Amino acid sequence: MTLMTEREQAQLTYRDQTFALPVLEGSEGEVAIDIGKLRRDTGLITLDPGFVNTGSCSSAITFIDGEKGILRYRGYPIEDLAEHSSFLEVAWLLLFGELPSTEELEAFDEDITRHSMLHEDFKRLFAAFPKDAHPMPTLASALGALSTFYEEPRSEKQIRQGIVRLIAKMPTMAAYAYKHSIGQPTIYPRNDLGYASNFLHMMFATPCEEYEVDPVVARALDLLLILHADHEQNCSTSTVRLVGSSQAHLFASIAAGVLALWGPLHGGANQKVIEMLEDIAAGGGSAKEFLEKAKSKDDTTRLMGFGHRVYKSYDPRAKILKQACQDVLSRMGGNSQLLDIAMELESITLEDDYFISRKLYPNVDFYSGVIYKAIGIPVPMFTVMFALGRLPGWIAQWLEMRNSPEFRIGRPRQVYIGATERRLS
Ligand code: SDX
Numbered sequence: 001m002t003l004m005t006e007r008e009q010a011q012l013t014y015r016d017q018t019f020a021l022p023v024l025e026g027s028e029g030e031v032a033i034d035i036g037k038l039r040r041d042t043g044l045i046t047l048d049p050g051f052v053n054t055g056s057c058s059s060a061i062t063f064i065d066g067e068k069g070i071l072r073y074r075g076y077p078i079e080d081l082a083e084h085s086s087f088l089e090v091a092w093l094l095l096f097g098e099l100p101s102t103e104e105l106e107a108f109d110e111d112i113t114r115h116s117m118l119h120e121d122f123k124r125l126f127a128a129f130p131k132d133a134h135p136m137p138t139l140a141s142a143l144g145a146l147s148t149f150y151e152e153p154r155s156e157k158q159i160r161q162g163i164v165r166l167i168a169k170m171p172t173m174a175a176y177a178y179k180h181s182i183g184q185p186t187i188y189p190r191n192d193l194g195y196a197s198n199f200l201h202m203m204f205a206t207p208c209e210e211y212e213v214d215p216v217v218a219r220a221l222d223l224l225l226i227l228h229a230d231h232e233q234n235c236s237t238s239t240v241r242l243v244g245s246s247q248a249h250l251f252a253s254i255a256a257g258v259l260a261l262w263g264p265l266h267g268g269a270n271q272k273v274i275e276m277l278e279d280i281a282a283g284g285g286s287a288k289e290f291l292e293k294a295k296s297k298d299d300t301t302r303l304m305g306f307g308h309r310v311y312k313s314y315d316p317r318a319k320i321l322k323q324a325c326q327d328v329l330s331r332m333g334g335n336s337q338l339l340d341i342a343m344e345l346e347s348i349t350l351e352d353d354y355f356i357s358r359k360l361y362p363n364v365d366f367y368s369g370v371i372y373k374a375i376g377i378p379v380p381m382f383t384v385m386f387a388l389g390r391l392p393g394w395i396a397q398w399l400e401m402r403n404s405p406e407f408r409i410g411r412p413r414q415v416y417i418g419a420t421e422r423r424l425s
Contacts, residue, residue, distance in 0.1 A: 004058055007031060014042055028063055045413045052309070055233075056241070057404070061094060061396050062232045066310035071317065073230060074098070082320050087225040088112065088195055091167060091392035094230050095399065108164075109195075115168035116189035116198065118176065119149050126180045135177040135384045136262040142173040143255035152249055162250050163395055170391055171195070174384045175202035181380070196221040199388070204376065217375040220328050221385075224368060227317045228386050230393025231364075232310075236261040237390075237397050244398045245410040257394045258387050264304070267365075267386040273305035274369035274379055277338040280345075287344040295354040303345065303355075305366030312359035321367035325374070334374040342370060 004024040010033050012019045019042055022034040032055050039045050048054040063072045071078040074093050081090055088109055092100040100108060125145055129138050146169065153162035172189050179186045179202075187202045197213040200221065205211035231237070239260035244253040261267035280290050293301040308315060322343075329336050346362055349355040365386075372382050401407060 004032075006034075012042070014044060017042070024058075026058065027060075028065070039413070045415070047415055050309075051238075056238060056410070057233065057401065057406070059232060059397070059400055060097070061400060062230045062393070064232055064310050066308070066312050069311060069313040069316050069319075071231075071315075078227065078316055079320065082223055082226055085226060087222050087229070087389075088167075090226050090229050094392045094396040095163065111164050112168040112195065113189075113191050113198075115165050116172050116191075118169055118172050121149075122173070122176065123186065126176050126186070129177075129180060131181055131183065133177075133181065134262075135174065135181065135381055136258060136268075136387070138177040138180075139170070139173055139384055139387065140255045140258040140262075142177070143170070143251050143258060147249045147251040150251075159250065159399070163399075166251065166254060166395060167391060170388055171199040172202060174381070174388060175199060177384070178203055178378065178381055194218065196225065200375075203381075214332075216328065216331050220324060220371055220375055223320075223324055224371060224385060225389040227320060227364065227368075228389025230390070230396065233397075235263070235266045237394055240394045240398050241401045242410045244401055245408070247409075250395070250398060253398055254391065254394055257390070261387055261390065262383055267383045267390070269304050269363075269365040270369045270372070270382045270386060271379055273342075273365050274338065274373060274382065276304050277341050277370070280341050281337055287341055287348055291345065291348055291352065295352075303349070303360070305342075305369075306349065306355070306362060307358070307360040308363045311361065311363060314361045315363040315366075317364040318362040318366050321364065321371060322362070325367050325370045328371055328374050332374055338373065339367075339370045342367060 004026055006022045007025040008023045009020040010023050012021055019038075021038070023031055024034050025031050035046060046054070061074065063075070064070065073081060073090060074097055076085075076093065076099075081093075085093075089100060089105055092105065092108055122142065122145070125142060126138065129141075143166075146165070150162065150165065151158070153159040176186045185207055187205045187207075189198050189202060193201055193213065196218045200213050200218060201211055233241075236257040240253045240257040243256040244250070264272050276290075280287060290301070291303065293299045294303040325339050328334070329339060346366070349360065355361075368386075369379075369382055372385055373379070377385060
């Protein structure tokens with residue numbers, strides 16, 4: 001990992017003093033003012049609601065160029081990994097920094113296969129939830145509960161075991177949550193199936209009849225998991241880092257990430273997109289009318305799946321997903337009405353100044369729901385699918401934070417604007 005280099009200095013003049021602040025440069029030419037000693041030297045702090053301009057860390061895991069629509073995991077373009085890699089290979093790359101050898105990947109796959117079962121007591125945990133519980137809080141609760149079954153992973157060996165258990169067991173937890181919500185018995189993982197196929201089998205098999213996994217569906221799911229695997233310091237990843245910075249349990253940090261991802265402005269958007277497309281379809285399918293509402297200041301409607309804090313151009317993942325939608329629907333003969341509406345919405349926005357001036361383009365959530373629906377994933381499970389994909393990224397970021405020489409507990413400052421001192425009597 002190439003460390004940042006101090007390229008030059010920035011001058012800050014405040015009242016009658018001028019301060020020199022180091023300017024650091026990353027491996028892709030990004031530059032940042034190092035304010036690590038700002039308050040000590042000047043008494044000042046910075047203020048940046050939503051952290052629009054504030055970097056929380058340096059990282060060697062994922063690079064995004066929002067202006068050019070570039071996304072790379074450990075230097076490999078997302079387009080290459082989507083076409084040539086597998087989810088477990090990408091997970092290894094994110095976690096350990098290099099692509100695994102054939103032997104390493106086989107051993108990793110075998111390790112994960114052999115840890116995919118849950119302790120039988122988990123069934124009582126899932127049974128305690130209401131039938132209509134959303135699967136995201138159920139999943140987060142199960143992840144928190146996982147830390148009661150295994151001792152705190154402290155040593156490198158224990159952390160490695162914890163990583164395998166998380167990646168192996170989260171699909172089982174997700175499928176258990178779904179089966180509970182439809183009143184069906186849970187299906188055990190099978191050691192003869194690959195990662196995506198095993199999840200699909202646990203989701204859709206029943207004790208009454210076999211469920212043959214369609215290889216087209218399994219490959220589409222593997223692609224979706226790859227595309228969601230990491231995305232630098234997004235809301236849920238920053239949550240995992242902040243919780244992990246208190247030296248909280250790895251499983252607890254991931255459970256916090258799941259809950260942050262659930263928000264409709266973040267991972268929850270993929271569920272909102274499909275509900276939006278279905279509402280437009282049910283209302284006669286006028287994309288134009290809907291967009292007028294999304295543009296109106298008097299209307300809180302948003303074009304879900306559009307816009308991004310970092311991408312001010314087309315999200316490269318959305319580009320890949322749009323093509324994958326067409327491939328999966330044509331091979332599976334699914335109903336393309338929702339995809340047609342999505343593509344009509346997109347084509348109108350590309351000509352509309354409201355979206356162009358604000359640089360609002362489709363993000364990863366805009367097309368992902370159309371594929372999830374085409375491969376039979378129920379809508380309430382869409383954000384769970386995002387979490388399954390993001391898991392190796394969260395863990396990799398947590399590991400990088402915990403192993404960083406800059407490691408310390410995260411504790412932001414504030415500017416107080418409340419009442420000044422006043423006494424009771
Ligand atoms: C993900 O960070 C990541 O990397 C996240 C993610 C990942 O992989 O982890 O990529 C996954 O979370 C993708 C985003 C999913 N969310 C949505 O699709 C929800 C819809 N999008 C927005 O709510 C919004 O675009 C955000 C939340 C994604 C970004 O919000 P910002 O950067 O704070 O931008 P903003 O809300 O300040 O919007 C700027 C302007 C505003 O208009 P003005 O006040 O300037 O007039 O653009 C408008 C907004 O009203 N706007 C939209 C819009 N998104 C922004 N108007 C209509 N529809 C939208 N979708």
